Amino acid sequence: MEQFIAGALTLVSSPLSVGIFFAGLMGGLLFGAIPGISMLTLAAIFLPFSGLLSASDAIMFYSVLYCSGTYGGAVTAILFNIPGAPENAPTAFDGYPMTQQGKAGKAIGAAVLCSAFGGTCSVILMMVATPFLADIAVSHFGPPEIFALVFFGIAVASSVGARTLWKGWLSILLGLLMATVGLDPVAGMERYTFDFVYLLAGLHFIPVILGFFAVAEVLVQAERRVRGSYNMPKFATSFPTWAEFWKLRVAVGRSVGLGFFSGILPGVGATLAAFLSYNEAVRWSKNRENFGKGELEGVVASETANNAATGAAMIPLLALGLPGGALTAMMVGVFQMHDIEPGPLVFINTSDLVWVVFAAMFFANIAILVLGFVETKTVLHLLRIPFPFLAPGILLLATVGAYAVRNLVMDVGVMFAAGILAFFLRRTGYSIPGIVLGLILGKLGEQNFAQAMQLVSYDFVVFATRPIVAVLLLASFATIVTNVYRALKGSRKVIGL
Amino acid sequence: MGRLSLGQWFEVGIWLVVAGAAFGFSLQFDRSIEMYRFGAAGWPRVIILLIALAALGQFVQDLRTAEDTQPQESGFFDSFSDHGGHFILRMGLTLVLPIVYAALLQGMGYYFLTPFFLAGYLYLTGERRVTALILVPLFIYGTVTLIFTRLLYVGLPIGYWPGFYDLGNWFVVLLRGS
Numbered sequence: 001m002e003q004f005i006a007g008a009l010t011l012v013s014s015p016l017s018v019g020i021f022f023a024g025l026m027g028g029l030l031f032g033a034i035p036g037i038s039m040l041t042l043a044a045i046f047l048p049f050s051g052l053l054s055a056s057d058a059i060m061f062y063s064v065l066y067c068s069g070t071y072g073g074a075v076t077a078i079l080f081n082i083p084g085a086p087e088n089a090p091t092a093f094d095g096y097p098m099t100q101q102g103k104a105g106k107a108i109g110a111a112v113l114c115s116a117f118g119g120t121c122s123v124i125l126m127m128v129a130t131p132f133l134a135d136i137a138v139s140h141f142g143p144p145e146i147f148a149l150v151f152f153g154i155a156v157a158s159s160v161g162a163r164t165l166w167k168g169w170l171s172i173l174l175g176l177l178m179a180t181v182g183l184d185p186v187a188g189m190e191r192y193t194f195d196f197v198y199l200l201a202g203l204h205f206i207p208v209i210l211g212f213f214a215v216a217e218v219l220v221q222a223e224r225r226v227r228g229s230y231n232m233p234k235f236a237t238s239f240p241t242w243a244e245f246w247k248l249r250v251a252v253g254r255s256v257g258l259g260f261f262s263g264i265l266p267g268v269g270a271t272l273a274a275f276l277s278y279n280e281a282v283r284w285s286k287n288r289e290n291f292g293k294g295e296l297e298g299v300v301a302s303e304t305a306n307n308a309a310t311g312a313a314m315i316p317l318l319a320l321g322l323p324g325g326a327l328t329a330m331m332v333g334v335f336q337m338h339d340i341e342p343g344p345l346v347f348i349n350t351s352d353l354v355w356v357v358f359a360a361m362f363f364a365n366i367a368i369l370v371l372g373f374v375e376t377k378t379v380l381h382l383l384r385i386p387f388p389f390l391a392p393g394i395l396l397l398a399t400v401g402a403y404a405v406r407n408l409v410m411d412v413g414v415m416f417a418a419g420i421l422a423f424f425l426r427r428t429g430y431s432i433p434g435i436v437l438g439l440i441l442g443k444l445g446e447q448n449f450a451q452a453m454q455l456v457s458y459d460f461v462v463f464a465t466r467p468i469v470a471v472l473l474l475a476s477f478a479t480i481v482t483n484v485y486r487a488l489k490g491s492r493k494v495i496g497l
Numbered sequence: 498m499g500r501l502s503l504g505q506w507f508e509v510g511i512w513l514v515v516a517g518a519a520f521g522f523s524l525q526f527d528r529s530i531e532m533y534r535f536g537a538a539g540w541p542r543v544i545i546l547l548i549a550l551a552a553l554g555q556f557v558q559d560l561r562t563a564e565d566t567q568p569q570e571s572g573f574f575d576s577f578s579d580h581g582g583h584f585i586l587r588m589g590l591t592l593v594l595p596i597v598y599a600a601l602l603q604g605m606g607y608y609f610l611t612p613f614f615l616a617g618y619l620y621l622t623g624e625r626r627v628t629a630l631i632l633v634p635l636f637i638y639g640t641v642t643l644i645f646t647r648l649l650y651v652g653l654p655i656g657y658w659p660g661f662y663d664l665g666n667w668f669v670v671l672l673r674g675s
Contacts, residue, residue, distance in 0.1 A: 174548070
């Protein structure tokens with residue numbers, strides 16, 4: 001407790017530190033909420049300048065940005081069906097239908113509250129248990145466990161977001177196939193590069209995500225306008241009531257747990273957390289048929305989990321130097337720019353820096369609660385802008401965002417090609433978030449599978465002797481068998497598009 | 498068995514073609530790796546096999562659904578065929594426009610090409626008011642360009658074709674004031 005108070009006092013002692021705190025907070029809220037641009041863009045732009053700041057200010061900026069940016073991406077997911085980041089994709093399943101029903105305020109209000117709650121719980125757990133949890137994460141989670149978790153995530157994600165189970169699987173598998181483009185993770189052999197130098201590094205996920213979500217949504221709305229069936233979404237600023245939230249307390253608690261568990265694993269992160277949590281909400285809900293049509297619990301599950309993953313993602317980063325995602329990978333770079341090696345010694349040599357970060361993340365989540373409601377009242381008015389006029393702005397921001405990743409025009413082309421592909425896939429009931437999940441988890445899954453195979457000398461039976469692997473694989477196969485049985489019996493699950 | 502729509506046949510065909518093509522191209526990197534038994538092609542081929550199985554699963558489900566009295570789900574071509582050639586032409590141009598923009602971006606540059614792209618998009622989606630066709634793209638283009646070029650110093654393609662390169666350079670210098 002004393003360390004937390006010392007960290008908080010350090011945070012407010014310097015006007016520059018306070019300014020950096022609010023810059024990270026507002027930057028995440030703003031950049032995360034702009035269609036086509038995400039917190040990663042701001043993080044990448046700021047990276048060269050972070051060397052000019054002190055180590056604690058620089059790391060604090062990124063950790064606050066992580067908290068606010070993860071929430072910020074929910075705004076565009078709900079208002080425009082354009083998730084600001086992959087971890088906000090499940091939010092759009094029910095958030096966007098709520099907007100179309102005139103309940104945008106309720107959806108965003110739920111996202112604000114749940115993001116703040118999930119993030120705060122995660123930070124508290126992080127402060128209490130970082131070294132202990134980091135040790136468990138590393139000693140009990142090796143490549144076989146991470147592969148099993150990825151497999152489980154893919155198995156559950158295949159059953160949400162698509163018109164049929166088979167289309168859900170095809171979506172995920174398409175993403176996995178796209179992830180194989182580039183160099184194989186074992187020997188660096190070229191795969192599906194067709195002698196294009198551009199493809200050696202594989203398809204970058206940011207242009208693909210921008211295409212699949214931002215460009216595709218613009219094209220879908222363009223079709224409605226050309227057909228003459230475009231309708232402005234209804235506008236309302238009603239917020240969720242406390243009674244509605246109290247009814248969802250079990251879903252919130254479960255989502256905090258799933259989000260924290262997923263976030264603590266190196267390389268897994270908030271995306272899987274959000275999908276797992278959404279799927280479990282569907283599985284345990286009494287109103288399963290309402291999911292995908294504007295069910296508040298869907299928004300709550302996704303947003304609680306992805307923000308709960310933010311604090312947890314700091315645990316492997318700080319304790320072991322292992323990044324949990326793109327933003328935490330940049331933070332490793334920030335540490336190194338300041339001659340600090342993230343790992344166990346961080347808690348000994350620079351514990352004051354660590355507690356400033358903890359305090360900043362705690363206050364950031366509290367601030368999201370306040371600023372989020374204020375932002376909601378202003379951002380909602382974006383709905384008053386006719387989408388035909390908003391769409392060119394979205395296209396342009398997406399173009400700049402795609403180009404800014406690697407300064408390659410090819411990325412812009414990939415983005416538009418992905419957008420056109422997604423336009424056709426959406427009208428035939430495939431899951432775009434499923435494709436994105438496959439793309440993101442594909443390399444992670446293959447790499448860990450290859451390492452696992454070499455670890456166990458290709459003896460699959462050894463998997464049964466590792467309890468975590470056995471449980472996850474059994475759960476995965478049970479999920480697959482159950483879903484296939486239902487599909488063959490003819491009952492179709494229609495959850496979101 | 499019931500009748501399937503053209504779109505449903507097309508869907509399963511496309512997936513099988515994708516799987517077949519992916520398998521065919523995998524022969525190019527089907528080489529053994531000393532330390533890894535499954536090689537570079539193992540993982541992609543499992544995915545390809547699952548794609549083929551899932552496509553067939555969807556096909557079987559479509560066949561079973563066609564036996565019911567319920568109407569068919571809309572397939573790939575169905576909603577397009579509900580409208581005339583004018584709609585298909587406009588939608589086709591709307592889909593092609595971004596690709597043309599991306600293809601010309603490298604040569605002509607962002608600063609010259611973008612206002613025309615935005616105006617073209619608005620026109621194809623039904624906007625006919627001349628003031629809107631001019632002012633909306635200029636406002637959006639101006640705002641975004643100012644923020645990213647002047648404030649954030651993000652480099653955008655200036656073009657390399659003769660004339661366009663000089664124009665793009667002049668524009669950047671104008672914006673950044675140096």
